[in-house]
Amino acid sequence: MYKSAPSNASIKFAYRISRYQKNPEFRSELAENGGRVKVPCLRIEENGEVQWMYESNDIIAYLQQRFG
Numbered sequence: 001m002y003k004s005a006p007s008n009a010s011i012k013f014a015y016r017i018s019r020y021q022k023n024p025e026f027r028s029e030l031a032e033n034g035g036r037v038k039v040p041c042l043r044i045e046e047n048g049e050v051q052w053m054y055e056s057n058d059i060i061a062y063l064q065q066r067f068g
């Protein structure tokens with residue numbers, strides 16, 4: 001499911017939430033590509049490259065720097 005942040009939010013971008021507990025396919029995808037079954041994990045796809053970022057503080061800092 002894709003959502004957009006509400007128009008009055010300070011950060012606007014499209015995102016998808018995947019819950020591995022409810023989605024065994026995503027669990028495998030997370031383990032194989034991110035290296036751990038740990039949440040939160042942000043999957044960043046940019047310029048054809050994919051990065052899997054763990055640690056909520058790192059994710060928040062990335063989102064603020066990139067979209068804030």
Ligand SMILES: N[C@@H](CCC(=O)N[C@@H](CS)C(=O)NCC(=O)O)C(=O)O
Binds near residue numbers: 036039
């Ligand atoms: N320091 C991490 C903590 C994340 C964390 O503890 N996640 C738990 C669920 S709430 C988890 O996925 N644990 C599984 C694991 O660490 O392998 C953060 O802030 O992102």
